């Protein structure tokens with residue numbers, strides 16, 4: 585890894601109170617297989633953070649330790665200063681999680697799915713109906729809310745899962761490959777909702793993806809992960825800039841790992857990128 589990039593990524597966040605996530609020396613094994621290998625990473629509060637890498641890099645395993653599904657075998661993981669090992673319940677209250685696998689109940693309506701999560705996360709009874717309606721509106725599912733979710737398109741299902749994850753107003757939204765399998769229009773739509781939520785509530789977003797183009801457009805901090813290890817960390821611009829002009833994140837990945845990712849699906853993100861720029865200009 586380039587020392588310059590490594591150092592910049594390390595020194596950008598000196599004070600823990602600025603951090604949503606601090607992972608130090610995390611190793612996770614399945615039998616003899618090392619899925620996560622002495623991982624260090626920090627995520628600033630309010631960041632859009634991308635954990636990038638090909639299938640099998642160890643991304644999902646890392647997220648599962650962060651969200652308390654797997655107890656850490658080694659090392660330390662803190663979420664907003666809370667230790668996932670000893671303060672797991674408090675950690676869970678800060679989190680919204682959208683897993684890679686579908687997590688909706690197809691026999692219920694969209695509204696019933698979100699209401700179930702609201703109950704699960706102890707959203708106060710008096711507030712539940714309003715909160716459910718609010719997040720359904722944010723993900724643009726108000727009109728479809730009372731239809732059976734089993735009939736939703738792939739993009740609608742993803743947006744419904746987002747609504748579920750948002751109903752407890754998490755400080756940290758964790759998304760595992762949120763746009764995999766979606767067409768470019770549906771991907772853009774999912775991202776526009778995530779960015780909208782982030783702007784409204786100042787959430788920290790931590791996502792995994794193997795779409796480098798997507799990460800480049802949407803993340804302000806990324807870590808390239810390969811075979812359980814961090815190979816490079818920084819902002820997309822820092823990482824690309826460290827290798828010279830005209831470089832893509834895909835090139836950066838190849839540089840640090842000697843391997844190529846599967847060709848990412850192209851297109852569909854320019855609009856999200858330009859929407860983001862416009863939104864930034866408009867404050």
Ligand SMILES: Nc1ncnc2c1ncn2[C@@H]1O[C@H](COP(=O)(O)OP(=O)(O)OP(=O)(O)O)[C@@H](O)[C@H]1O
Pocket residue numbers: 614617618619637638639640641642643644645646761
């Ligand atoms: N429950 C498990 N039992 C055994 N091995 C596992 C288990 N979960 C993951 N692994 C292995 O650990 C490694 C990392 O897997 P992980 O799912 O974390 O990768 P990933 O980067 O999220 O990839 P993907 O996008 O395919 O999920 C892989 O080699 C995987 O086969």
